[in-house]
Amino acid sequence: MTWDYRQLFIDGLVCTVSLSALTVIFGFILALLLAVMRLSKWQPFGFLALDKHGHLREDGFLAALGRFNPVSFIASVYVELFRATPMLVQLFIIYYVVFANIDIPSFKLFGTIRFERFVPGVVALSLNSAAYLSEIIRSGIQSIDGGQTEAARSLGLTQAQNMRFIILPQAIKNILPAIANEFVTIIKESSICYTIGVGEIMYAVTSIKGATFRIAEPLVVATAVYFCLTFPTSKIIEHFERKMSVGDKR
Numbered sequence: 001m002t003w004d005y006r007q008l009f010i011d012g013l014v015c016t017v018s019l020s021a022l023t024v025i026f027g028f029i030l031a032l033l034l035a036v037m038r039l040s041k042w043q044p045f046g047f048l049a050l051d052k053h054g055h056l057r058e059d060g061f062l063a064a065l066g067r068f069n070p071v072s073f074i075a076s077v078y079v080e081l082f083r084a085t086p087m088l089v090q091l092f093i094i095y096y097v098v099f100a101n102i103d104i105p106s107f108k109l110f111g112t113i114r115f116e117r118f119v120p121g122v123v124a125l126s127l128n129s130a131a132y133l134s135e136i137i138r139s140g141i142q143s144i145d146g147g148q149t150e151a152a153r154s155l156g157l158t159q160a161q162n163m164r165f166i167i168l169p170q171a172i173k174n175i176l177p178a179i180a181n182e183f184v185t186i187i188k189e190s191s192i193c194y195t196i197g198v199g200e201i202m203y204a205v206t207s208i209k210g211a212t213f214r215i216a217e218p219l220v221v222a223t224a225v226y227f228c229l230t231f232p233t234s235k236i237i238e239h240f241e242r243k244m245s246v247g248d249k250r
Contacts, residue, residue: 016190049062125193137175202222
């Protein structure tokens, strides 16, 4: 009976929550960095876009090179690459290629989670999630009226202070529903990590299937566990969304 293997689901639940929580933290930090990079206006070769009379070139190689932003280009390539390739492929590349020659300490977190498999899972999920979150954050930042930035500069605030105290709080409030959907998606996508031996919920399902030759019952239990994780998470974020939007009502 599936009930006899309930400890596997409990261990899988702990692993899934840990995996998702760390992915949310690292993914959001990386996404914020990527969003800022994509919004960067740094053009190191800008002088090449000017002709000998100091006028801006309209076309040509020098004009294109003058408008080239390497920081934004790198971030754009990263985002497009991770959004255009399957999550499973990214996970296998991280685990079997990137971490192939990296000696990760072999021990068990909380007595059940294999650290040497858990780390590549967190890295792969974080890199993938950051690509999607960065676009959400970038759209939120761009939705803030540019006049607020000008007002902040007139008050003597630096660009970093303007971003921290004025732009980001408003942007986060605007994009909170989209961020919530991405966080819920992370919880569900963490199930793919069972393919590299991470002991999360789907790993428990495959273990029970191998022991009992039954698949329907453990899948139903896994579905219920995922629902109990994602549904309350969505409702909690909806609560905070309503709290943050109170000041918008007139």
